Amino acid sequence: MSADRSVSRRRTSGAAFAGFGRTVSEKERALWREAMSRRAQEAFSRGQAALQGGNISLGLFWLERAERMSRTNPNLKWAVGLACLSAGRLADCLLRMRELRETYALREAAFLEVLCLVRLERLDEAGCRMQDALSRFHATPETHPIADQIAAAGGRLGWMTASNNGTLLIRAARPVRLLLDGQEVATGLKDGVHVLSEGWRLARQLEVRSGRRHVLGSPLDIAALTRCESFVEADIDGLTGWIWTPAEPEHVPQVTLWDGSHLRAEAFAQDVDSDIPLARNRIFHVPAALLPPGDPGPLELRDANGHLLTGAPVDPLTGRLVTGQTGGLAARFQPVAVRSGMPRASGLRASPGCAVVIPVYAACSTTMACLRTVLVTCPADVPVIVVDDASPEPALASALDRFAEEGRILLIRHDRNRGFPISANDGIRAAEGRDILLLNSDTLVPAGWVERLRARLIQSDTGTVTPFSNDATIMSYPSVDRSNPVPSLREMRAMDRLCRDVCGDGAGTGGDRIELPTAHGFCMAISADCLLEVGLFREDIFAQGYGEENDFCLRASAKGFRHLAAPELFVAHVGSASFGGARKALGARNLQILNALHPGYNQLVKCFIKADPLHETRRRLDAAALLRLAAGRPAVLMVQHDAGGGVGRVVRERSAAFEAAGELALALRPHATGCLLEHVSEEKRFPNLKFSLPRELPGLLDLLRSLRVRVVEWHHLIGHAPAIRTLHEALDIPCDIFIHDHIWFCPRISLCDGEGRYCGEPDQAGCEKCVSRWGGYLGEDISISGLLARSAHELSSARALMAPTDDTVRRITRHFPGLTIQTIPLEDDAELQADIRAARPGLSGQPLRVCVVGGISQWKGYDVLLDLAREIRAHRLPIELSLVGHTHDDDALIALGVRVTGEYRENEVQDLIRQQKPDVGLIPSIAPETWCYALGQVWRSGLEAVCFDLGAQGERVRKSGAGLAIPLGIPAFQLAAILMRKWGSSR
Known part of the structure; x- marks a missing residue:
């Protein structure tokens, strides 16, 4: 039951296990990912070949193997779902299609979900899902028969589907009326194809009904049907980009250029990196010869709905900037070296007042949740300025109007979408020289957030301040290197209380001044002095966003301003899906521009991450949170390796029993510099309880004493620092040992030599010969005699010994006579x-x-x-x-x-x-x-x-x-x- 590691026919050592002094390198991770990708691709190819050969069962086997090797790949999920459908495994197909539809709003998945439900004879569900699918997507001819079937089974008048080319297909038992946003535009329409009236795209809903009875698919969500995914960037040859209509991928979209001319995007892209399965991006190119001469500035490109393409407005000269051809470029493109400015003299400053600025666009429920928390927590003298960037959601616009009429917000509204940087700047200008609290509309703020941020701005050399959040890159908490769950309002407030209790009230009460390379724009306090001297966000090159706050901060750093962390404050960040499938492309493009404008930016961030100055703060927060979870209960500390397997399962099962008995179940895992303390059933909740050993051993001991650990239970010590072997002695508590394998007398653990033969448990000389030839897994320099002596001492000193089987007991006691070991089977x-x-x-x-x-x-x-x-x-x-x-x-x-x-x-x-x-x-x-x-x-x-x-x-x-x-x-x-x-x- 030891760690299940593959053993090759070569000399092995403890380096096979990650742990103290040994970590998995990025090169090793890359090689592993490459191998898994290759194997997944091979399995996928075998599966496709089998399916093409008519062997559905074999094809599905290989495709599912590929899917398990690459669980996050939606294209594999799609392929497996189709194979399940062919094999008659409808429930498995339904599961995958539902996930693809919910995650990616994938049209094909939505209609296949309906098909599965029909074949499973779940017709009521099928009707609901078909209604949703027809109201959002264009239905291809292949889906028409099933729409007929569902409409008939549900007693509906019929059904409808619309196309982006302005046509409407109606299948109805009697004449129907057509309404756009409640206004009748046609009546007496019969079965067949009808051309929609000019300007139909400007409406929100299209209804097809007779009296009050709608056909299936009515009302149609026009914004969902016509939504475009797009991206544009400048290169040395002009402008390139892609665009497509997810609700109708076969539609050929049209791009409107800055001069009103049009460009059809007909050719499919071959190399767009998209997270969306079955994405059918269509490429377009505007040659440099067709661009306005000289320095035209940012150019607007829009889709058929009049919306800016993601990445637009785009300045053609950024193509030269990112390729290093900066000779003769305008001054606005001259690089500003990272940290070129001299530090400013620090002293107290008088604030000219403060304003909250919130640019908003869509996501009505999320935005309103944000505004509600802001309006109940802002002091009366702090105005809330909301910039509506031409929201396409009438409900959101109406709600903002009500707030403005009630005097609760100052509302600025754009007549067309202009992007985050311009919206933020409009709000800052309206603040008339105040300090600014710039807030994303997908955040939730706690009581006292304004006061704590302002307290950090009291120093004259402070340019910006950023609080902790669940989703804020370098300011994320609890985990900084993987996604954290989005907290509810209650959870956000609890997290904020934790931050406030542990870290104080900020600079005004002696809080630590931890400097950041840049702020994070989700919640960013900016001093009026910094804005006055540095200027606003750049509106010319970052389009809808990503990078504008980094550029601002780097310009501020060049003038000596500092960017501080506010760990005493926690602001929830829901995290939006803005920019859709273009998110990665826009981020990559803007990062290129950012590095070209500020050489050394990437290295600055890497150095910060490596130094990790916020680690101690995060660890204090985790420790306090764990103590609150403990609530005074006694604790059991289980020491385990980091290889999972059977040992990990036993630890989890025993922890459940301890927790059921009213005790706190803790585990200690090894890592490269020491150990990681975690709560077994919530191991991801406290990722910062890492201790470098032996240097931080006193801090670990203090925390374990505070947690009232009553016993240390050894499950596996491989990979751990030597100090862990005596942890129970330092705590003056007993140690129990659960024996999982034969590491106590066999450095190779498994009782097998390097050729895969059971050794038969020879005498000490035989063991020495085996280990000398084949190596061991202990990761330490210890002889067989030394190992036996140490094991004898540790086993005999333990308060209790446990093993899963009588066979294990016999083998251990043969090497260490006189021990009393309790047999505890792990299963019934x-x-x-x-x-x-x-x-x-x-x-x-x-x-x-x-x-x-x-x-x-x-x-x-x-x-x-x-x-x-x-x-x-x-x-x-x-x-x-x-x-x-x-x-x-x-x-x-x-x-x-x-x-x-x-x-x-x-x-x-x-x-x-x-x-x-x-x-x-x-x-x-x-x-x-x-x-x-x-x-x-x-x-x-x-x-x-x-x-x-x-x-x-x-x-x-x-x-x-x-x-x-x-x-x-x-x-x-x-x-x-x-x-x-x-x-x-x-x-």
Whole structure:
């Protein structure tokens, strides 16, 4: 039950495990990602080939393998969903289509979701989903029959669909009326195609009805149907970009240029990096010869709805800027070196007052939630300035009008969408020289946020201030390197109280002055002095946004202003989907511009991230949050390795029992410089409790004492710093040990040599010879005699010893006589075996299907599996092998005809076993395991198991009689003969 790592035929060492003094390098991560991508692509290609050959079952097997290897790839999810539909696995197809529709608003997924529901005879749901799909997407001819069926089944008048070319298809049982935003524009319309009136795109809703009865798909959301995804940038040859209409990808969109001329985007792009599956971006190009001469400034390009393309207005000269051809460029493009300015003299400043500026565009409910928190928390003397950047949502515009009429906000409204930088500047100008609190409209603010930000602006050299948030890059909390969940209003307030209690009230009460490379624009306090001296955000090159606040801050830094963190304040950031599929492209483009304007910017940020000056603050916050969670309960600290597997599962299960008993379950994992303390059931909630050892050992001990840890429970010490071995002594508390493997006397852990043979547990000299030749996994320089002596001392000093099986107890006590070890089985074997089918001959003429489960390393039986596959291939035996899991060399097995599913999640394993339709399970481990969760999975699936007669696997099979324990070392042909004799065909 040790860490399941692949063992190659070479000398190995503790470097195989990440931990103290050893971390996984970026190069290693890149190589792993490359290998996984290659394997996923190979599996995808095999799956496609099988489907094209008419073998749906095999094709689906390979596609699902690819999907598990690349779980975030929506294109794979789409391909697997289609294959599931072909295979009749409608529920699996429905699940994938629903996820694609919800995540990406994917038209094809929306209509296939309807099809699945119809075939599953869930017609009420199908009707609801069809109504939603027709009201948002153009329906292709392939979907018309199912629309007919659903309309008839639901007793509807009929159905409708509209196209971006201005036509409307109606299928109705009697004449209907057409209304745009409630105004009748046509009546007596019958079945057929109708041309919509000029200007229909300007309306919000299109209705097709008779009396009050709507046809299916009415009312139509015109904004959803006509929405364009787009992007434009300048290069040395002119302007290039892409555009498409997700609700009707076959529509050829049109780009309106700055002079009113039009450009059709007909050709499909081949290399656009898009997160949206089935994206059909169409490219366009405006040659440099067609651009206005000289320095025309930013040029506007718009879609058919009059909306600016993402990235527009675009200045053609930025193409020269980012390619380094800056000779002769205007002064506004001259680079400003990072940190070129002299520090300013610091002193107290008198604030000219403060104003909140909030640019808004869409997302009515999110924006209104933000405004409600702002309006109840702003002091009376702080005006709230809202800039409506031509919102396309009438409900939002009306709500803003009401607030303005009530005098609660100062409203500025654009007649057309102009982007975040211009909107922010308009709000700042309206503030008339005050300090500015610039706020995104997708934030939630707590009480006292204005006062705490202003307290940070009291120093004359402070230019900007940024608080903590769940989504704010370098100012994110709790995790800075992965996504945090979006907090609710209640959770935001609790998080803010934590920040305020731990970090004080800011600079005015002696808070730390932690300097940032730049502010983050989601919530950014800017001093009036800084604005006066530096100017506003650049409106000419950053288009809708991304990078404008960084550019402002770097210009401010050049003048000596500082950018401070406000860790005493937490502002929730919902995070928007602005810019849709162009988000990455716009961010990449603007980052290029930013680095060209400010050479050294990337390095500045990298240095900040490496130094991580906010780590100690985040750790104090995590510690305080963990203490609040503990609420005075006693705690158990479980020490484990960082490899997951069976050890991780045991720790999770024991932690659940401790928590149920009213105790706090903590775990200690190793990392490169020391250890990470976490709450077992919420391990992602406290990512900053990292301690460098031995330097920060006193701080770790203080925290553990505050948490009232009553016992340290060892599960695995591999990868840990030496100080962890004596942690319980430093805390003056007992230590219990749960024995998971044979690391106590075997530096190779598995009792196998480097050639994959069980060692037989030789004497000390034999162990020394084995380790000298093949290396060990301890990651420390210790002899066999030293290891035995240390283990004897630690085991005998423990308050309690536990092991999963009697076999494990016997092996440990043979090396360390006199120990009392309690046997604690990790699963209820009787319960696992409740549904086992008795051995019976397979069907005549059908091959015997043998299923292996788990991550199969060499000591888990990889060579056994490989030899068996060779034997089957060489003699054309009627046996099919499948592996629900993975190995270090799947390709060799696959080449011999073994079906290898790839890695799985715990909740997937039973479905994967059932999909193989197996007759018997095989546990090929050639080392004595201390437990075997794979055996439990085999039994749970209703199969008997074959294993070698050693270790936990042999003990459990022999005791239960639910399978067969065979002698270790029998050749592959004998293993095949045993399998066929007991479980094979009766022919």
